[in-house]
Amino acid sequence: MSNHHCEYLVFRCMDFRIKGSVLGDLLDGAGIGEGNYDLVACAGSAKDLLGREEEKNFLLKQIALSRKLHQIKNVAVLYHDNCGAYGIADQEQEDEIQRNDLVKIKGIIAEQFPDLRFTAFIIKGVLLGDISLEKIF
Numbered sequence: 390m391s392n393h394h395c396e397y398l399v400f401r402c403m404d405f406r407i408k409g410s411v412l413g414d415l416l417d418g419a420g421i422g423e424g425n426y427d428l429v430a431c432a433g434s435a436k437d438l439l440g441r442e443e444e445k446n447f448l449l450k451q452i453a454l455s456r457k458l459h460q461i462k463n464v465a466v467l468y469h470d471n472c473g474a475y476g477i478a479d480q481e482q483e484d485e486i487q488r489n490d491l492v493k494i495k496g497i498i499a500e501q502f503p504d505l506r507f508t509a510f511i512i513k514g515v516l517l518g519d520i521s522l523e524k525i526f
């Protein structure tokens with residue numbers, strides 16, 4: 390099992406508008422190549438790390454398992470605009486709240502998994518179908 394590993398765990402939203410092939414190309418452009426990441430797809434991506442205890446624990450368990458089974462070194466959280474899990478019509482307001490939440494999520498993961506690096510992106514242009522990836526940190 391020692392050669393059975395990958396570098397990243399990626400959290401994405403379940404939203405069907407972000408097609409797997411499109412996301413794959415965006416991640417590839419960000420240096421997260423296909424075949425080099427585990428993938429968790431939930432409503433709101435990793436948003437529930439800020440939610441109720443059982444929801445938070447479910448997501449933390451995915452990170453722990455990915456680290457144990459595949460020896461990941463990085464967690465990448467992908468948010469996106471026009472996200473139903475946020476339900477905020479105003480794009481600027483949604484962006485501000487998502488950025489604040491990503492900072493909190495970064496803190497939670499750093500506390501629980503100090504050995505893992507953290508990176509975050511917001512996928513932009515989902516509403517119009519002109520999708521791009523913005524790196525937050």
Ligand SMILES: [Zn+2]
Pocket residue numbers: 402403404432433434469471472473474
């Ligand atoms: Zn979403």
